[in-house]
Amino acid sequence: MTEQVVLLDEQGHGIGVADKATVHHLDTPLHLAFSCYVFNSRGELLVTRRARGKKTWPGVVTNSCCGHPGPSEPFVAAVQRRLADELGLPAAPSVDLLLPKFRYRAVMDNGTVENELCPVFRAVTDTAPDLSPDEVDEYGWMSWPLFVSLVTGGELTVSPWCREQVDQLVALGSDPLTWPVADEAGLPAAARVVA
Template identity: 65%
Template sequence: MTNDEHVVLVDGEGNPVGTAPKAAVHGTDTPLHMAFSSYVFDREGRLLLSRRAGHKQTWPAQWTNSCCGHPLPGEALPAAVSRRLEYELGLVVESVDLLLPRFAYRAVMDNGMVENELCPVYRAIVSVEPTPNPDEVDAVRWMPWKQFADTVMSGELDISPWAREQVPQLVALGPDPLTWPVGDPARLPAAVR
């Protein structure tokens, strides 16, 4: 990642309204912007969890889904997912599928730092082990999907606020993450269609 990487700012309907430097966009008054979340699975249906690096600006050292990020201006979301998975986890993915095209969330850390994102959710399939980038990820672990979902839904697993909101919506797609229906790209926010 370069220091001049920009994120796409959007209005409440998902229309692009400009860009801003990624390094400057997150604060106590974070504008709504485009992001994505990805859930990486192996062929056995195990989910790859990651723990965010301890020096991250938002939710440091927090366990979360596999990888999150921001599309660059003009970048297609599947390409952004693949780019970040390679950068953060050293993964080359076999497939990237849209699951939740309209997911959005706003979360506030104890220190007042805000995340405010339109954040479509993707599934990626891999057949290789991750090699985490320590600039982004402190640790990883594989977990069977049902075990992960059950521990998130029961509150037993301390997980990022976005994953806590995403998991019930993913559970509603069915018990087998490898057979979840693919979302309609026409439902994505206009900024990334």
């Protein structure tokens, strides 16, 4: 079955769908996505390296998991699906919305564009990942303060969306396990439909 993504207008309303395999190019339309930061009960972040075969940012270190909700797919279900598909993680006990309005646009050296309205979520699990080699090359657990220090200090190069998200997540407080859960009413219109 062909995976589809939800296309958006500038106000965040759904305007159609496109095949995921064809949506990323030199003029990628704005579309709905998500990022998830997986922590264990010690507050360590699951950091991953994207598979080298990925179309966008191959081999780049990033947050735990990213993906696209399908048309009418609830966000939490989409996050849990990708955690299972990419990392072999069973359904997390909780998937919490953190940054409902995050949006970014980034351009690779070859001109390929990412252009996403990309709410950010947190999941907590102590289960060891079982990586899908098509999605993730490697992973490691890192303390959140160390990750923040390495990213903001420029010692660890991460995906452009992760770099922008780190600054916004830091503003939520020093302990990722106690970050406040955001109100789903803050999600843009198309995201609320699949929230």
